[in-house]
Amino acid sequence: MEHLLSRRAAGASSSVIRDLLRLVDRPGVLSLAGGLPAPEGFPVDRIRLAAERALAGGGRYGVTALQYGPTEGDDELRDLAAARLGAPAHDVLITTGSQQGLDLVARALVDPGDVVVVEAPSYLGALQALRACEPVFAEVGTDECGLRTDVLEDLLVAGLRPKLLYTVPNFQNPSGATLPLERRRHLAALADRFGFLIVEDDPYGVLRFRGEHVASIRTFSDRVVTLGTASKLLAPGLRVAWLAAPEWLFGSLVRLKQAADLHTSSLAQRIAADVLADHDFLAAHVRRVGAIYRERCDALAAAVVDTVDVVVPDGGMFLWGRVCGDAIDTTELLPRAVELGVAFVPGAAFHVGDGGHESVRLSFSTLTPAELAEAASRLAAAIDLTRRETVVPGSLLSAGHLGS
Amino acid sequence: MEHLLSRRAAGASSSVIRDLLRLVDRPGVLSLAGGLPAPEGFPVDRIRLAAERALAGGGRYGVTALQYGPTEGDDELRDLAAARLGAPAHDVLITTGSQQGLDLVARALVDPGDVVVVEAPSYLGALQALRACEPVFAEVGTDECGLRTDVLEDLLVAGLRPKLLYTVPNFQNPSGATLPLERRRHLAALADRFGFLIVEDDPYGVLRFRGEHVASIRTFSDRVVTLGTASKLLAPGLRVAWLAAPEWLFGSLVRLKQAADLHTSSLAQRIAADVLADHDFLAAHVRRVGAIYRERCDALAAAVVDTVDVVVPDGGMFLWGRVCGDAIDTTELLPRAVELGVAFVPGAAFHVGDGGHESVRLSFSTLTPAELAEAASRLAAAIDLTRRETVVPGSLLSAGHLGS
Numbered sequence: 022m023e024h025l026l027s028r029r030a031a032g033a034s035s036s037v038i039r040d041l042l043r044l045v046d047r048p049g050v051l052s053l054a055g056g057l058p059a060p061e062g063f064p065v066d067r068i069r070l071a072a073e074r075a076l077a078g079g080g081r082y083g084v085t086a087l088q089y090g091p092t093e094g095d096d097e098l099r100d101l102a103a104a105r106l107g108a109p110a111h112d113v114l115i116t117t118g119s120q121q122g123l124d125l126v127a128r129a130l131v132d133p134g135d136v137v138v139v140e141a142p143s144y145l146g147a148l149q150a151l152r153a154c155e156p157v158f159a160e161v162g163t164d165e166c167g168l169r170t171d172v173l174e175d176l177l178v179a180g181l182r183p184k185l186l187y188t189v190p191n192f193q194n195p196s197g198a199t200l201p202l203e204r205r206r207h208l209a210a211l212a213d214r215f216g217f218l219i220v221e222d223d224p225y226g227v228l229r230f231r232g233e234h235v236a237s238i239r240t241f242s243d244r245v246v247t248l249g250t251a252s253k254l255l256a257p258g259l260r261v262a263w264l265a266a267p268e269w270l271f272g273s274l275v276r277l278k279q280a281a282d283l284h285t286s287s288l289a290q291r292i293a294a295d296v297l298a299d300h301d302f303l304a305a306h307v308r309r310v311g312a313i314y315r316e317r318c319d320a321l322a323a324a325v326v327d328t329v330d331v332v333v334p335d336g337g338m339f340l341w342g343r344v345c346g347d348a349i350d351t352t353e354l355l356p357r358a359v360e361l362g363v364a365f366v367p368g369a370a371f372h373v374g375d376g377g378h379e380s381v382r383l384s385f386s387t388l389t390p391a392e393l394a395e396a397a398s399r400l401a402a403a404i405d406l407t408r409r410e411t412v413v414p415g416s417l418l419s420a421g422h423l424g425s
Numbered sequence: 426m427e428h429l430l431s432r433r434a435a436g437a438s439s440s441v442i443r444d445l446l447r448l449v450d451r452p453g454v455l456s457l458a459g460g461l462p463a464p465e466g467f468p469v470d471r472i473r474l475a476a477e478r479a480l481a482g483g484g485r486y487g488v489t490a491l492q493y494g495p496t497e498g499d500d501e502l503r504d505l506a507a508a509r510l511g512a513p514a515h516d517v518l519i520t521t522g523s524q525q526g527l528d529l530v531a532r533a534l535v536d537p538g539d540v541v542v543v544e545a546p547s548y549l550g551a552l553q554a555l556r557a558c559e560p561v562f563a564e565v566g567t568d569e570c571g572l573r574t575d576v577l578e579d580l581l582v583a584g585l586r587p588k589l590l591y592t593v594p595n596f597q598n599p600s601g602a603t604l605p606l607e608r609r610r611h612l613a614a615l616a617d618r619f620g621f622l623i624v625e626d627d628p629y630g631v632l633r634f635r636g637e638h639v640a641s642i643r644t645f646s647d648r649v650v651t652l653g654t655a656s657k658l659l660a661p662g663l664r665v666a667w668l669a670a671p672e673w674l675f676g677s678l679v680r681l682k683q684a685a686d687l688h689t690s691s692l693a694q695r696i697a698a699d700v701l702a703d704h705d706f707l708a709a710h711v712r713r714v715g716a717i718y719r720e721r722c723d724a725l726a727a728a729v730v731d732t733v734d735v736v737v738p739d740g741g742m743f744l745w746g747r748v749c750g751d752a753i754d755t756t757e758l759l760p761r762a763v764e765l766g767v768a769f770v771p772g773a774a775f776h777v778g779d780g781g782h783e784s785v786r787l788s789f790s791t792l793t794p795a796e797l798a799e800a801a802s803r804l805a806a807a808i809d810l811t812r813r814e815t816v817v818p819g820s821l822l823s824a825g826h827l828g829s
Binding site: 022023025026027028029030031056057058059060061063065068069072073076077079082083084085086087088089090116117118120121124128129130131132135146149150152153154184185216217218244256257258259260267269270273276277279280281282283284285286287288289292387 | 426427429430431432433434435460461462463464465467469472473476477480481483486487488489490491492493494520521522524525528532533534535536539550553554556557558588589620621622648660661662663664671673674677680681683684685686687688689690691692693696791
């Protein structure tokens, strides 16, 4: 019966994220692999209060939180999201997680063969949503400040004509890099000049724990879709996120979402709106969560200082870097690391082309500082062991050679 | 910027369901148009209890209801859904409403130009999800017992080669018809003989309020995807549904869902699982809801007996039929009906080809018997008025002719 599968389904690669979520749940493994937010940062009591309220309120067709609702989303939540995005509420669509926003944007824009620019490295989930639309990917390199907009400009001037560019400007997943203001302005100008759309995915901006806020890319151009989410601000299990899109695109996104799931959970939307409207609570909550992440970030950075060459980020959930010393293939390192009780994501997973083989992504969000220190020491041991195993045959040969 | 839209987005028709949901909310209009379940049937107190429990329980990564979860769905909910579907749990995928199930199945199977068989009339949301994959639709007619499997067989024997067939076997939307056991067996045999997949969408089976349960189509063949939902059993605002798919298809559906929204709301899944596991509560709840629907169904059927030629269904939410008397185009009737304070869905909306122009779908779920009687009398008045207006020029002409 497999012959009945669509080209899209037959071509879909097996899922890396999914395999990662499995690793996370292996007993005894300290996971630096997952992208799960710190559960200590969930505002459980406030969400419980919001749920009680949502299930008490009745509308014309019964309890609003339990009835069908408009595809665009809950009106109050759209207003709150609009204020966060700096966009008018009529441009805001509520989505079932930012993953759905990415899927809808990809489907609304990308025909097979269209050129899509992504950062190298880039977020796995976005690559997966885009891949289903069969684009031709063009990777643009990054440095410790994120996307090399100068490299992008050279490619555009040389004739590259993308339909869209996907970027995570704040505390990027996986690199942790934040795009400086000047590059944001430059990128926006390139979109205007060459007529492509920027997809600005900002799940982590709320998790800034030091340094100054940088204005969003949408500040500088109309050719931007900006995605935000309650997943890191409140809790990912709600599956509530939002996006702001230009008017010419908005109607298509709504129609695609209607065919995709009619609308996002009414109950989850009401809960998110209730908590987001509580500005005093939210401000204190964000400070509290930021303190947890900063402590964990710094603990892991200190613990891997001799093992991985990382640039310590100003927010987010990830450290990223090349393993120190001689080249080591981190995809080959992973099974050995898991044996020794630590998991991470090999850098190659974040590239559509060849790249990242010597890098690792280390998430610091779900472990305590003590666990992070232990995880780092297991990682160092795995690296040592892998290097010795890899080197042994060569060493013997070398020794033999030297001895001859 | 519209030139950036994908072929899919540029071709997407404006949304009929969406316009319908707008009609529903027009003040003063008694709506027989919506597909909203009766809010009096929502188990609000039981759901509130379930929400409290879900937000109290902690797992390894915090409160399970708030954390990321597996794409396949909550394990307990999958077990409960499997029991309802008569399928092994490992074949069960939890979806964000059945609409998502339809979208995933369409994307996993349908390439542009593939043949898809639908009933005439058929469910709008399914047509919308399928249309995005650019199939060639083949409509097969129905009678008061649903799909004419004999007609389908003739078409197959004559060379029709569909990839999939979409059907709502119980209390179909819009027709209210239930496919008899013999036709189910026949349809399953045709799928086996001609190698297509049956998509058996069963949102309404739980809303049977008289007559005997009929075995599902999946009982008779492996070539079946069966969809069920909590939307009519509990509440649609949860956006929790489930499907059972054959093994060769399951992995593709999971990968597509992962790219579409990672997973369905953890909180909504935990709530659904908690209530569905409470078998005694659920049995009483289903009886109570059935009594509400039966009373409303019979009230509307009695009220429209001289206006619309309906077959009274054994369950579900809809009456369907041709307006009695001389032909009247119900799409033209609608604006006049709304002026007089009643809304319905014109039959043409449920056809991919030409058809249904003289039929109406009347939902009885959200109005009381007294409101249904009033709605029926407004509908009769709108029909009278439309007929008189339409007939007036012709009558004058006839009168002139007769007089000459």
